Amino acid sequence: MKTAAKQVARVGLDVLDRSELRRLVERPWFLRFSFAPEEMAHADTLGEDRRLEFLAGRFAAKEALFKALGIGFLQGVAPREICVEHTAHGAPVVHLRGRAAHLTPSSVSVSITHKQNVVAAVAISLPEAMGATADDATGEAAGDGRTEPPVPKELDAVPPPDTSxxxxxxxxxxxxxxxxxxxxxxxxxxxxxxxxxxxxxxxxxxxxxxxxxxxxxxxxxxxxxxxxxxxxxxxxxxxxxxxxxxxxxxxxxxxxxxxxxxxxxxxxxxxxxxxxxxxxxxxxxxxxxxxxxxxxxxxxxxxxxxxxxxxx
Missing domain, CATH: 3.10.129.10 (Hotdog Thioesterase)
Structure with a gap:
């Protein structure tokens, strides 16, 4: 049986002080886990302060995108599977890969802003065409009839790296x-x-x-x-x-x-x-x-x- 699915846009917001990442961005395991190769390639062309600013902005964007996609940090998708590049005009553009690609709505967008040491990112995910139908098996949310985006069952939570x-x-x-x-x-x-x-x-x-x-x-x-x-x-x-x-x-x-x-x-x-x-x-x-x-x-x-x- 098919039921009409009320779908809404999701918004994610993240704010951080870039000094929180100052030491982490010197850790190879953190860079491999958090950033796509394209992001690191660009970061490696920058000076020390600008590199920290860039990576902090990308990390905040990934956090905001996780929220906009309706999943938590380390809950099925590694941060490196979300790549935030930029257009020729400097606007950020999002590429979802690997397990993140299974969560793709019709489109996702993100905006990043910096103020001294503070970086903020706002992400929005737009659903598929309004009025689309979904099988009951996908799980209709109780109360308002809203259907959550289906998450593949094979996704396993990404275990955090051993940092002991x-x-x-x-x-x-x-x-x-x-x-x-x-x-x-x-x-x-x-x-x-x-x-x-x-x-x-x-x-x-x-x-x-x-x-x-x-x-x-x-x-x-x-x-x-x-x-x-x-x-x-x-x-x-x-x-x-x-x-x-x-x-x-x-x-x-x-x-x-x-x-x-x-x-x-x-x-x-x-x-x-x-x-x-x-x-x-x-x-x-x-x-x-x-x-x-x-x-x-x-x-x-x-x-x-x-x-x-x-x-x-």
């Missing part, structure tokens, strides 16, 4: 931090206006990176490069600087460390030669990312202690 080993390493990295507090001496003034050379802060960063690798590998390592260096406030003699470091990524030989330096006490000679004041809020004076390399024999020892270490 990765989680162990993530917890270890979360604990791997270093801290320094120093007072800038009068002898360190270098430029007019009693300004301190920015290299003074970078020397602090170098000491912090050394401490990080001593903690992780039992070796001072070799600082290979700085990236994303940003000086945001002047430093003068008499200022107190707090510098912090956190290990955020590791490969077989490399360690990537995020660094920040804040001014917490400020010299104020306008009041008196020895006057100093406590700032209401720490003031960021410099931020950077450092990459350091550890010797192979030390890296091998560290890898033995951390089974989930990736290949360089």
């Amino acid at each position: 080993a990765t989680r162990t390493r993530d917890e270890r990295e979360e604990r791997t931090t270093a801290f320094l507090r120093v007072r800038v001496g009068q002898e360190e003034a270098h430029y007019g206006g009693n300004l301190v050379d920015g290299a003074r802060i970078l020397r602090l960063f170098g000491d912090l990176v050394t401490e990080i690798t001593v903690r992780t590998d039992g070796d001072e390592g070799l600082l290979a490069q700085y990236s994303d260096i940003r000086f945001s406030a002047p430093v003068r003699p008499g200022d107190y600087i707090e510098a912090r470091a956190r290990l955020v990524h590791r490969t077989r030989l490399r360690r990537v460390v995020e660094l920040e330096a804040h001014k917490v006490l400020r010299a104020s000679p306008e009041g008196a030669d020895s006057a100093c004041e406590l700032l209401d809020e720490p003031q960021l004076v410099c931020a950077a990312t450092a990459t350091t390399v550890v010797p192979h024999h030390r890296a091998r020892t560290a890898t033995a202690r951390t089974p989930a270490a990736e290949e360089a």
